[in-house]
Amino acid sequence: MKIPEKAPEKKEIVKETPVQQEEPVQESSVKTTKPLSRQGISSGFSINSFLNKEEKDVKEETIAVKAENLPQNHFTETDLQMEWNLMLKQLQTKNTFIFNAVKTFKLVKAGENVIKVLYPSDSAKVEFDKIAGEFFNHFRTKVNNHAIMIDYQRDFDTLKIEVMTKRKIFEKFMERNPLLKDLDDLMKFDLT
Incomplete structure (x- = not known):
């Protein structure tokens, strides 16, 4: 029978370093006549100047486009109703909430360049405003008449329940x- 051999033991060597004693620190009190913080220096960012700057920029960006120079071709009531029905069909598949709000709207050609929009309630008009820009821009380019004016009127007859x-x-x-x-x-x- 063989006796297992023991692995040689490793001796750890520990170095001792002498501990240095800390020297006592003398506290001294200093009195000042001025505050320690810097009050005269700004961060360079002023909210008021930022807001005033934005208002100035907005005023400069406003550009008026004269409708006199744009085409003003004739369009018919049929053109208006066809485009409105097409828009309603698209809304029915895309966004049923807005479709249900605006399906009772009536668009009528009131003059050569005037479209009268009859709406049943103010809440429905808010939903119509979300799509009105897209619809009227599309219609203006379709009939090539950029002088079209929109007249909104409340229609109390459609809301009678x-x-x-x-x-x-x-x-x-x-x-x-x-x-x-x-x-x-x-x-x-x-x-x-």
């Missing part, structure tokens, strides 16, 4: 079938 009570529903059915009136006389229905 009739509240149907049970009595009104029954009366409509009586118009279709007069025998219901005899039944009502006989049974004395309470349709309140």
